[in-house]
Amino acid sequence: MKRDVSSRIALNITEPAELIFAITASGHYSPESESLAATVDGEPIQLEELLDAHQTRLHRVTAPVGEFVIGYSATLTEGDPARGDDVERLVYLRQSRYAESDAMAPTAEAEFRGIQGADELLAAVSSWVGTRLSYVPGSSLPTDGATRTLLARQGVCRDYAHLCIALLRGLGIPARMVAVYAPGLDPMDFHAVAEAWIDDAWRAVDATTLAPRSSLVRIATGRDAADTAFLTVVSGRADLVDLQVTATADVLPDDDVTQLVSIA
Template sequence: MTTYQIQCHLKYKIVQPTEFIFMVQTAHHSDQNILEEQLSFNLPVAWHEFQDSNHQNRHIRLHVEPCDHFEVNYSATVERHPAINVELQQNLNEVVVSDLPDEVLPYLLASRYCNSDLLVDMANRSFGWMTSGYPRVKAIEQWIYNNIFYVSGSSDQFTTATDVLIHRAGVCRDFAHLGIALCRALGIPARMVVGYVEIEKFLPDFHAIFEAYLEGGWVLFDPTRLAPVENLIRIGTGMDAGDVAFSTFYGEIELIKIEPVITEQLVR
């Protein structure tokens, strides 16, 4: 197992009374084990934690009155379990719809950002003839990496998978949305995963990838190739980015700073 130290710092200016929902805590998931964690704020606020019913993501809800500086600080020490053997992954088959578990079926549907219903013809022309299972999803990941440029600021909160395909540019969430949409268009359940991972070439930020449901369970893929998927510490899972925003707010605010940092702990 590998142990990681997480430090997440968010700073806001609160212009008017605002209700916040944060999702910055690491997930309770079979891939990882939380050894310790701490959540704090620079102001005395009443808050509580809850889990959404669909994905059991951990959310923090609180209310903040207008102020010049409101800060959220989260720290955690998390163990990441070893990744599955790559040779075993390469032999994973797709699961026919009739054999999918009930809880997996929704991940075949088109969603707000993953409009897979518009990509069925393109997906079948490009990938339908390929060996099904892990090799086909890996080919989708490789195609996105080869054909979509990673360009900061090239998309916004309205950008869908088809927009990314047309403009051939996006950021990590856009790469993930396209991967999810292409998988769903081929009848492969897929969903978004966000988390903490160290990426050397960019400023600290949250990272989005996707996972596809294959024989034996969910398998992670990252079309950006910015970091090994086995290094990602999961925060949340969802149909698309609409389910896994690190911050949702109702009010007027200004984001001053976002700094999620993860480092591998050295064992002595």
């Protein structure tokens, strides 16, 4: 499958700022073509690339006051599957900032007790979250975690993913968050899904069902949204002025939530 992805972020820097971006396809891919560039008031500025343990490509820059613009585009086909080890899976069994699996464990046990088979369990959790929540843009706060999302019964993609992650960890299944480009998503934006360790592989879980999982392009991987944000302002002051994201694929496959799907 061939996919074309791009993003453009414009910021108003009012105090010199150290910025970290996670907007490029992860190191699991070998793009057919790719470009990444940043400017301040139209003048090029250097980006430093950092690679984390999950092949997330982070780009760090110290930007002076002015209009900051960063743009990325790539054409990709298939990538190498994400792998996991025993230590990593232990990390993703623990509760985290936005996925309070200790608080969600009793709900997980009550709702999914007795379900046999990993694929059936994964489909059950995805469907349960998808039917309990309403997708409402702007309905959640950046500080909301899985517990608050379930109480509110609404949220956006990151909230759906956090709830799936918390329930899966509460059932003893390692789970984590992945930021992705998502061909077929409407309205187009950066997207977030969960991943669960099932049958010796990481399997994508998207309770929103807004884009086919097999078309997703991995950007960043981590415990929850704290590890996968497209922009982190480490210091200084930067206000978001504009965000544009595109993602297309030459084929948009059907997506059956009962099937196990892995993304690169």
